[in-house]
Amino acid sequence: MGVYTSVFWHGLRRYATYRAATAAGILTNSVFGCVSAFVLIAVWEARPGLAGWDAADAVAFVFVAQALIGVVAPFGPSLEIGERIRTGDVAIDLIRPVALPAWWLAQDLGRAAFGAVFRGVPTFAVGALLFTLTLPDGPAQWLAFAAATLLAALVGFGLRYLYALSAFWVVDDRGVQAVAWLVGPFFSGMFLPLALFPEPLGAVLRALPWSAMVQVPAEVFLGDHTGAGLAAALGFQAAWAAALLLAGRALTATAVRRVVVQGG
Amino acid sequence: MTAPSAPVIDAEGVGKEFVLRRRTRGLRRAATRVPAVSEVSFTVRPGETVGYLGPNGAGKSTTLKMLVGILTPTAGRLRVAGLEPARQRTELAYRIGVVFGQRTTLWWDLPLRDSFALLRRMYRVPAAEHRARLEELVELLELAPFLATPVRQLSLGQRMRGDLTAALLHDPSLLVLDEPTIGLDVVSKAAVRDFLRRMNAERGTTILLTTHDLGDVERLCRRVMVIDHGRVAFDGDLAGLRALAPVPRTLVVDLAAPAPPIDVPGARVIRTDGPRQWLELAGNPAAVIARVSHDHEIADLTLREPDIEDVVTRLYRERPDPSAPAIAGDVRHNVE
Incomplete structure (x- = not known):
């Protein structure tokens, strides 16, 4: 087992100790999912066939979105590295023989894995118990959704890593994070499916990385993409994940050089 | 290698x-x-x-x-x-x-x-x-x-x-x-x-x-x-x-009651605070202690070694460096 695998398990186990927080998370996400589901059911009764979905599709979208909260963390938690930069503890990280971005990615994927299994699955189960909702057709579609979820987690990390890195340049990264937590849920389709946004706003939001966190995986779940369309959807997520991770790596190198050469 | x-x-x-x-x-x-x-x-x-x-x-x-x-x-x-x-x-x-x-x-x-x-x-x-x-x-x-x-x-x-x-x-x-x-x-x-x-x-x-x-x-x-x-x-x-940079040791004396500064050979009072007096030692501490306890009623005695700060401060005072920049201490940076 390499160091990054160890860090992955560390991230997972850290969240496993917060049992009450996990239970509270499931409750909040389920309740919000129910409210959202009632609203969307009313919308689809008024406009059947909107976005090519029926009401059961819309309800599934809502609960997939709620289930993804624990994975892609659109409301935080922020990565610890922001605070470590602020307090100077990042000096400790710099004298270790590890790559900073890889280290924090491994830890956050541990958190995401825990969130998927112990927050996402129960939240979705509540929705499936209370409402009629669409499920993927067969194992291939489930598998595609699993891949889309993993890519969503990478995009979620990529964005949050950039938010946290801002601490190298601004005095306090918490302002940046506060804006991010406000914008992220809207842009990702978490609050409202992007199909319901007026054009051209909807099209713009679809092209931004946030849509790769919720909108795209939920569409994959619903089977909106098949064949080449599915490859394009996953490719869109993968491209954003790669772009964000590379940007994170490049910015880390710049920031470290700046700190090391100029003393901050 | x-x-x-x-x-x-x-x-x-x-x-x-x-x-x-x-x-x-x-x-x-x-x-x-x-x-x-x-x-x-x-x-x-x-x-x-x-x-x-x-x-x-x-x-x-x-x-x-x-x-x-x-x-x-x-x-x-x-x-x-x-x-x-x-x-x-x-x-x-x-x-x-x-x-x-x-x-x-x-x-x-x-x-x-x-x-x-x-x-x-x-x-x-x-x-x-x-x-x-x-x-x-x-x-x-x-x-x-x-x-x-x-x-x-x-x-x-x-x-x-x-x-x-x-x-x-x-x-x-x-x-x-x-x-x-x-x-x-x-x-x-x-x-x-x-x-x-x-x-x-x-x-x-x-x-x-x-x-x-x-x-x-x-x-x-x-x-x-x-x-x-x-x-x-x-x-x-x-x-x-x-x-x-020799720094003398200090003898802290707690007297039974407040008294005027103690006057003994080999020591000099540098500070007083009620019954407590601080004596800077020039000579043999044992002799000073014996003398002080003979002259006064004592509640407590402590012999304080100079700390490194005192020694270092003394060193700086002895060897001022005129070419040294004045505000090196003010530098702040992220990786503290």
């Missing part, structure tokens, strides 16, 4: 200048160059224990950060364990152990044992080697009772012992310690000092430490370097430092 007698640290005219940018009027920015360390030269050979002393802001931390590779010198040549620290930071990490007294390398939510396991992966230490070394360190530092305790629940002394273990698990040839005993109680301090002495004597670990505690220096360091205003002001042993 480094020959056994090659220096572990080789600093030649190493300097660090910070550029402070201040906004003056409108959008104009004025850049001021503030030297934090200027032309520090020294070598440390394998097996040495060196105390690196100086008042706050003298350039100690800056030097330390350059040694471990998280700051690039702006002047001079620096080699640590045969490597250029800032450029080969990652390679250097495998060869040195670092403890910042005010920070921890451990994970607050993990039991000590798991933190060590994570470090083993990080430094790629073979399992058998790790087990043997951990066993030895656990015994020397008496960690066994709290190996399963999460770090956030450890006392400062326990945490520091954990941090020392963490720094040594990959068997570094150089240990760099920034105020390793800060905030510790007497017992923990003694434990840390004894341990460091043993590591040095038995394993030949080279130790460089900064401290404000004379006890650390007396118990540990055969060599003392004093840095002031970014320059090495003294390099030698503690006795040499004391001879250069």
